[in-house]
């Protein structure tokens with residue numbers, strides 16, 4: 001969410017305007033747009049929940065910090081603008097957003113063991129409850145994905161992609177609360193998110209049509225952000241060029257979106273008990 005306002009400015013502001021009108025059409029793609037609307041991702045280290053209105057005030061307060069704005073190449077937004085952004089991001093099928101939270105103290109309901117038979121994360125038995133498990137005190141950051149068409153030359157050995165609409169997913173990550181930086185929360189968040197993306201890749205690209213395929217993931221990182229570069233590199237992302245771009249950023253990409261590899265990484269970092277959960281609202 002955080003880089004939307006600046007790096008994507010010209011394109012993004014027109015998208016925002018289109019979608020901010022009340023006449024925004026849900027049309028036949030409605031079910032495709034809110035893919036993660038009722039999904040939380042849970043591990044003993046971190047919890048990911050969909051970005052909802054009750055997160056906006058806390059999120060906006062984080063985004064008043066100069067260091068965070070600079071590290072994430074973002075613009076300062078008013079609270080109203082932030083609510084508007086939240087609405088847009090929750091509606092668009094080309095975006096996927098989660099708020100990062102500390103997990104509930106009791107994560108005993110998470111089954112153990114990777115589910116390599118079905119290559120899918122089992123659903124944990126107990127739901128994550130909005131306004132209970134994701135209150136401001138436990139919110140620490142966000143992670144999101146923005147899909148766009150890839151116009152890179154097709155690798156010669158990638159015949160499976162011939163005739164397909166190829167997509168790139170740009171990742172953005174932030175651990176906003178400084179006291180939680182450098183403690184593995186960022187890496188855990190990326191790993192859970194990766195699991196969700198590789199397992200659900202076909203649903204994620206649906207909006208772009210039946211012939212769409214997620215070709216690779218990318219992240220743009222300021223050249224001085226050694227921690228972020230170290231994090232993504234350790235998960236297999238590779239710099240596309242040795243020199244930073246005009247904006248002083250490196251682009252790193254991950255082309256190997258193999259689910260077994262992601263399970264391996266989860267195990268390596270002690271996150272094999274990572275699961276999808278139902279995310280529910282409960283009235284008091």
Ligand SMILES: CC(C)(COP(=O)(O)OP(=O)(O)OC[C@H]1O[C@@H](n2cnc3c(N)ncnc32)[C@H](O)[C@@H]1OP(=O)(O)O)[C@@H](O)C(=O)NCCC(=O)NCCS
Nearest residue numbers: 071174175181182183184185186187226227228230231234
């Ligand atoms: C950058 C950021 C996302 C990293 O998340 P994090 O939770 O702080 O990082 P982690 O604790 O998961 O550490 C990731 C890796 O970086 C390494 N690392 C930590 N601090 C480091 C530093 N100062 N220099 C180099 N590497 C560092 C860690 O050793 C770890 O690698 P390892 O597990 O192989 O040892 C987070 O600090 C952040 O959001 N900062 C502010 C905003 C920002 O920079 N966003 C990223 C924009 S691309």
